[in-house]
Amino acid sequence: QMGLCDRRRAPAVPAPRTPVRRTVRKTSSSPAWSPRSPLNRSSTAAAGNSATESTAVSRAAAAFQAKLKDKGIRRPRTPKVIKFGSDFSGIDAAATALKRMSLQYVVEFVSDTDPVCQNILKAVHAPKKVWGDALGISPKDKPYVDVYVFTPPCQDFSSNGKMAGSAGPRRTGVLCARALKYVRQKQPRVCIFENVPTLAAQKFKPFLDGMCKFIKESGYNVHYKVMDSRNYGLPHARRRIFVVGIRKDCVT
DSSP states (O other), X not given: OHHHHHHSOOOOOOOXXXXXXXXXXXOOSSOOOOTTSHHHHHHHHHHHHHHHHHHHHHHHHHHHHHHHHHTTOOOOOOOSSEEEEEESOTTOHHHHHHHHTTOOEXXXXXXXXXXXXXXXXXXXXXXXXXXXXXXXXXXXXXOOOSEEEEOOOOTTTOTTTTOOOTTSTTOHHHHHHHHHHHHHHHOOSEEEXXXXXXXXXXXXXXXXXXXXXXXXXXXXXXXXXXXXXXXXXXXXXXXEEEEEEEEGGGOO
């Protein structure tokens, strides 16, 4: 039995395999990052364009301030109390907006031909001056304000009216001319015009362009846009065009 046990074949032991060296090439779906890489060229160009634009704006602002300095004009400081005035005021929602923004302001003057509106203006906004017809007082006799808002009657331009234009029975053209004269003479920091959006239509576009041109030539940067009240948290749709002029020396 012992002999039989000795004759048993021992389990075969596999011979060790010789390791085979393989050369593995490192591949990548995208090349390594490099500012000159084609994949990064667009982002690098965008960053470069942004930096260039920022530098250009800074240089333009510096040049503008230097020009003002040469003329002896300094950029005015932000007022602690805003002087506000309006013509064709109605109930003066613009003054209410300043109040809702928790800004310090004082109403220097308002004007409206409706006695009911005059009483509301006095009770709510306590203006220093209240005029009836805005045409009854010369712009030079009105006090200076930082923010001037004029909202003449819209019936002459409204699609619900006869769309008679600036020469219509509500004398919108004459009223706007008087307001623009105040802007040119008194130079408020900001002037705001509000009316119906049909002013941006082809029929009345020349009037709108002429008004914007006049404000711009008076020393202002001018912007206008049709806006809808329902996009600003109000429960009804009310589309209106706003023209905003910002005096150039107030822009940084």
